Amino acid sequence: KQEVTQIPAALSVPEGENLVLNCSFTDSAIYNLQWFRQDPGKGLTSLLLIQSSQREQTSGRLNASLDKSSGRSTLYIAASQPGDSATYLCPGRSSGDKLTFGTGTRLAVRP
Amino acid sequence: DTEVTQTPKHLVMGMTNKKSLKCEQHMGHRAMYWYKQKAKKPPELMFVYSYEKLSINESVPSRFSPECPNSSLLNLHLHALQPEDSALYLCASSPQGGNQPQHFGDGTRLSIL
Numbered sequence: 001k002q003e004v005t006q007i008p009a010a011l012s013v014p015e016g017e018n019l020v021l022n023c024s025f026t027d028s029a030i031y032n033l034q035w036f037r038q039d040p041g042k043g044l045t046s047l048l049l050i051q052s053s054q055r056e057q058t059s060g061r062l063n064a065s066l067d068k069s070s071g072r073s074t075l076y077i078a079a080s081q082p083g084d085s086a087t088y089l090c091p092g093r094s095s096g097d098k099l100t101f102g103t104g105t106r107l108a109v110r111p
Numbered sequence: 112d113t114e115v116t117q118t119p120k121h122l123v124m125g126m127t128n129k130k131s132l133k134c135e136q137h138m139g140h141r142a143m144y145w146y147k148q149k150a151k152k153p154p155e156l157m158f159v160y161s162y163e164k165l166s167i168n169e170s171v172p173s174r175f176s177p178e179c180p181n182s183s184l185l186n187l188h189l190h191a192l193q194p195e196d197s198a199l200y201l202c203a204s205s206p207q208g209g210n211q212p213q214h215f216g217d218g219t220r221l222s223i224l
Binding site (some may be wrong): 031032034036041042043044045046049052089091092096097098099101102103106 | 115117142143144152153154155156157161166167199201203205208209210211212214215216217218220
């Protein structure tokens, strides 16, 4: 059974800092890892997709990496902004269709 | 703007009511999903439809009844719900299911009186 741990659980930083969010998976058979953000009361917005043949993916100020051998993924946010405030999620897959979510990292970026 | 559209955005219903949640996508995706998210908790999978057939039911109580009339539309019929069923209900779709990425809607906030 896939379990996902996200560290830290919560983070409050001043604007402009570079951030690292971490995910670890009990089952390292990871395929097509998605990082999502969720604003309060809203749905999930897909940020980055690391396909099974890739080790990292970049979009603007975001960079995500995946180390399958250790079952870990890292999301790097450069030059954080107040608009980055949200909960970040990196679900694993217990089986193909089933995403298993950890409790997320709740990020607050202070102006 | 999300490409998965959920209606209504908010729903308040009594325990004896019957209502339905609707989810629509026009991306040609053949897999659709219902998730339930309680306050301050992560989403939990409820149902998966693949090519309009129910492929996964995560032991969801029968008061929740999913329906997939066609490849673009997914409904969740609600009947005799309990106050603990109050949650954000999220719909997602993916091109062909399996390990492919999922795209989420904005959810329906459901409150049971």
